[in-house]
Amino acid sequence: MDRDLKTIEVDIRGQMCPATLLVALKNINEYGGDIRKGSMKLVFKTDNRDATVTIPDSAANMGYAVNVEKTDNFYSITIGALDARE
Template sequence: MSSSQCKTIDLRGQICPSTLLTALREVNSLKMELKTGDCSLLFLSDNRNSVTHISDAVGSMGYQVTVVKEEDYYRIVVCRQG
């Protein structure tokens, strides 16, 4: 099995719905790689509402979502379930 690649998308300074639309576009463009575990996505956001909306939307699509609060922003990691 090959090692997983991670793509980082910096959404800091943006608010919803722009952040959610960007996140959904990225998830959909990499859905095959995410489903097979060949890649993961890392979103950086400083908007708490965006974090909630992204986490809920992507989680309902069947992906594992992990949110880590850093000092002044959030890290949202999206990868395949399980």
């Protein structure tokens, strides 16, 4: 099932809050139907630490599964369906 999961990556590195949150909410609202169906997930790449709190909190309040991972020089915030957690 995971091999059919479409992933959209949104690079918001270099942006500050609230711009990071606004971009995330726009994408979550645009693709929400497909995310809820479990056919896709969004991955936001950010270097803004505040975004690792604001985006996950907002997405979780909207009923999505959220995962935050730190890489060498940025964070990946994955938004998916609650029943499709990795």
